[in-house]
Amino acid sequence: MIAIMCAMREELEPILEYLKLKETVEYANNKYYLAKFNNLDLVLAYSKIGKVNAALSAAILIEKFNAKKLLFSGVAGAIERDLKIGDLIIATKTCQHDIDLTVFGYEPGFIPESKVFFECDENLNHIAKKVAGKLGIKLKEGIIASGDQFIHSKEKKEWIAKTFGASAIEMEGGAVGCVCDNESVPFFMLRAISDAAEEGAGIDFDEFLEESSRVSAKFLIEMLKEI
Numbered sequence: 545m546i547a548i549m550c551a552m553r554e555e556l557e558p559i560l561e562y563l564k565l566k567e568t569v570e571y572a573n574n575k576y577y578l579a580k581f582n583n584l585d586l587v588l589a590y591s592k593i594g595k596v597n598a599a600l601s602a603a604i605l606i607e608k609f610n611a612k613k614l615l616f617s618g619v620a621g622a623i624e625r626d627l628k629i630g631d632l633i634i635a636t637k638t639c640q641h642d643i644d645l646t647v648f649g650y651e652p653g654f655i656p657e658s659k660v661f662f663e664c665d666e667n668l669n670h671i672a673k674k675v676a677g678k679l680g681i682k683l684k685e686g687i688i689a690s691g692d693q694f695i696h697s698k699e700k701k702e703w704i705a706k707t708f709g710a711s712a713i714e715m716e717g718g719a720v721g722c723v724c725d726n727e728s729v730p731f732f733m734l735r736a737i738s739d740a741a742e743e744g745a746g747i748d749f750d751e752f753l754e755e756s757s758r759v760s761a762k763f764l765i766e767m768l769k770e771i
């Protein structure tokens with residue numbers, strides 16, 4: 545079983561449009577969609593926004609639906625300058641920029657007995673780069689940082705860039721990375737840029753959420769053909 549996860553309804557709907565739904569399972573106040581694509585058994589869900597919701601859905605996808613791989617599709621704010629709205633980026637690893645135990649001498653993003661960074665699956669990233677090459681689509685890769693805040697300030701964005709070396713910013717990947725790392729499930733995350741995470745990002749986000757979600761969804765479907 546392969547899990548496809550999003551945070552928002554708008555990110556999942558364009559993916560579902562490509563699929564024949566078999567069944568919908570209501571569980572833990574959420575909906576899990578079962579579908580087939582070519583010969584793949586898929587389970588899909590949007591978690592709702594934020595790290596806690598994302599961790600809950602990721603754990604359910606693995607524990608209850610027996611997902612052996614977890615692919616995330618959605619939108620993100622750009623940190624790297626040459627990432628423009630609509631551009632695609634895959635995560636090499638994810639982290640949580642809003643974890644702060646520095647008063648005890650720990651580095652930003654670190655929780656004792658856990659990790660700052662959670663590695664994404666190299667095989668799935670390799671497939672993504674192959675697909676991008678075949679389709680002639682520009683695909684960046686980099687560290688993607690998560691936190692339970694919508695980032696819309698140049699100062700905060702630059703602190704995250706400096707502290708974590710992040711190329712993009714969102715609100716779920718660090719939590720899903722943590723769950724998949726602890727459950728030993730390969731994790732892949734694809735995001736299309738919806739804004740620049742600076743002043744005014746909220747306006748851009750509202751304007752580009754739908755279109756950027758579609759860009760990410762389309763690429764994810766192309767990837768499923770190669771898995």
Ligand SMILES: CCCCCCN(CO)Cc1c[nH]c2c(N)ncnc12
Nearest residue numbers: 619620621693694695713714715741
């Ligand atoms: C009610 C609206 C909810 C916005 C959710 C944004 N998602 C969270 O995953 C992605 C994202 C796009 N741009 C972002 C930004 N600048 N900061 C944080 N997250 C993001």
